[in-house]
Amino acid sequence: MSMNTLIKCTASGLLLFSLNGCALDRGLSPESGGEQVSITVKVPQNLAAEPMQVIYRSAKCPIKRSGPDWSSFEVDGYLTTTVQPLQQGNSNLYETKLAINGGGGCQWQLSNVTFGVTYANTTHFGQKVKPASGGGVIVMFDHHLAQRRSAFDPTEEVSGDLLIRKDYYPRVSEHFIGGHEKLAWLVGEGGTYLYYRAPNARKVKFEPILHANYVLYSVGPKVKEKGNFTRYTYPDGSVVADRISDPNFKKLQAIRLEQSR
Template sequence: MTSVYTSALTVLALSLNGCGQDYSLSPPADSEQITVTVKVPKELKAETMQVMYRSATCKRISQGPSGQRLESDGHHGFDVQLKRQGQSDLYQVKLPKDGGGACRWHLANVIFGVTYADPTRFGENVTAGAGGGVVVIFDYNNSPRGGAGIEVDGDLTIKKEYYPWLKENFLGGYSKRISLVGEGSIYLSYQALQARQVYFEPILHSDFTVYSTQPKVKKKGNHTTFTYPDGSVVADGQSQPDFLKLQMIRTGRDRDCFDVWRYANCPGRRPQLLPDWLPEPDQPGFGRYLIVDEWGNKLPSYFYRLVGENGEVFQGLTELNGRTNPLPESARALSKAEFPERVW
């Protein structure tokens, strides 16, 4: 048992059928490990990880609204600090998948993320706000933050872009917080049943801060004002910044360039062929390539034209998952990959 979680694996005070039992976790020595790694930008810090184990053996007993007996899986939660790996920007924790013990605990979910290490660099009395959170669920239960928004197979790699959001609030008491705004809500949630490696890399664009000021009086027509890095001011009733607008300001690209379904309308679209050859399980001797945009989004129904070293041409439309049609082994050596306008 490593020191990372030894102190956290304490006895959980539950009662089952009125009898005291040992609810402690006791991972077997040969338990599989799930490794969570976070690459932390220099302005941020890794937040404390919330870990939850569940047990179908040791039930939690409660009463329903009519006094009826309700049973649910027992759960055991604790906090863990991610440990810095040497002098690198990687922070990591290893958790046993099998929690062992009389209750036969299993790792159910983890909640972690990043936040600003020194909020006062944005001004006196500025505190750290929300954003930059991740939930990973390893079973079929909800986490304390709800269910999973995305299901993944195998290991999980998350690379997401974030912008600083300095917000000043007046209603309900004054506060000034520095948060992270990214694609989606405060927490990105995933179900990763087979994952043994979880990697999170938040990419912080610290030179593109968006500011918001809440109205001092709550009345119809008063909206929070957002001031974007390009100087534009918007007060359209939204409660958080427009992430795509921030992407557009930073890159100078059109909004359509960041939407996989509208990417074909992007005037400067930049498709690319990933180099990995993906063997086709049901067709020996055949494989596929994956075509994505510059942001890593898979491009469905996208026209490609591949030329082999011997001049053989392979062309068609990508499938919904961005993959080409099955191609023979001769397509592994390419002299050219083109993405012309589709003409049939």
């Protein structure tokens, strides 16, 4: 190996050695002018666009895993990075553009992106109300499952660009067991996240519609005893408290549509 080759190999970062003895650079290094996907979030009042969690994968830089019988096998390596979407002028649109081919010695390929909205301002709910989860989206650009989901979560398959326009409702929950706290959530038709697989999408836009005047309140039990359940009070004044109750998105939709007639 010549001195020039040694210098080039060392400068690239000694993280993974190739067959010729040079260390592969495991960092992202997308080509200028390469193909990109644009992800835009339209942010309602009192909410904020969350930082985007971006996963790239590489078949060229695999990692080893162990099976239940202690056998060893390889899976595609992955790299995680966080990107803060940028506000577009004075609008409520926040956008980031991500390289499809992340480049580098590992030839990283965009795998999935987690993004969404959460409460930035909760003062209208009262004092000491903290923002919680809800309003999340995961878009997968390859065949891999995202880290934050199981094989049982429903995934919508999309052939082209993706427009996500969904209804959300505020939920303010009060908890006592394990410490007193109040949290502001977003209740949508899915769970914390909506899941999409869109390998050909080059434009992804998320437009959450927040029905801020239709608040679901819930109060948890103060003592963990049989027969003590979380009490849900819906915008129409109806109350539900039983063993199997969770925030009911369909009920919230029905209340809003009935009252808007």
